[in-house]
Amino acid sequence: MRGTAAHNRVRLALAATMFLGATALATGQPPGAGTNVPGGSGLPVPRFVSLKSDRVNMRKGPGTDYPTAWVYRRAGLPLEVIKEFEGWRQVRDADGAAGWVLQSFLSGRRTALVLPWEIKEGKTPPKVALRHDDSERARPVAMIEAGVIANLSNCDGRWCRVNIDRFQGYIEQKKLWGVYEGEVIK
Known part of the structure; x- marks a missing residue:
């Protein structure tokens, strides 16, 4: 019986992984997106940050292969981090526009x-x-x-x-x- 229960847990884990992967492919979102699970940073999500540079691309997905949705040209602009995926942060601006920014372009300095x-x-x-x-x-x-x-x-x-x-x-x-x-x- 123990072998069967362990085998079932492995099958369930594989099925969940395959479902998350299929969802990620279908939606273009990374696995776990939208679940408010804290990312690798260990920092709270959501939280406010600001732009380090006066030229930052906001992309449609978490990677440079995704198209640029917007270019911010205002260092210090506050953004709200709403999700994390590896080195990328999904952010929202004061107008409600959301997209992905590389973490290295964001600062913990608080602005408003x-x-x-x-x-x-x-x-x-x-x-x-x-x-x-x-x-x-x-x-x-x-x-x-x-x-x-x-x-x-x-x-x-x-x-x-x-x-x-x-x-x-x-x-x-x-x-x-x-x-x-x-x-x-x-």
Whole structure:
């Protein structure tokens, strides 16, 4: 009986492997894609990262044989890692576009976009106050346009201390894309 049970487990494992492989071939996705299983990095998925370079290709699949879907030309742009496969990260940008980027083009440095959902083609971008302190009553240090990249210093779940060019101050966390609601960054 033991030999039969062991034999059945091997057959089930082989069938599962063949199913995952067939699914990967049929969908163009790597085995395990969409299962939220952490990749080899050991880092949490999803998570935010930023671009290291001002020219990064986003591909339709995890490899250089896949066509380029988009070219990012903005170092520091925040992206959300939603899956991992070997040295590739499936990412999503603030507009919801998703694709694969080689891990070596990504940085753990935390950045955020100011009000990216408020940008409308042909309209003047709205502005948000960069405040001296973490209070709506604190004096504004500068007015920051939607779409500007902010370097995150820390966030307490409601406010983030940021650096933008030569300015430092606080922006409400809910006005930033690149940090999760309620996320604390130290």
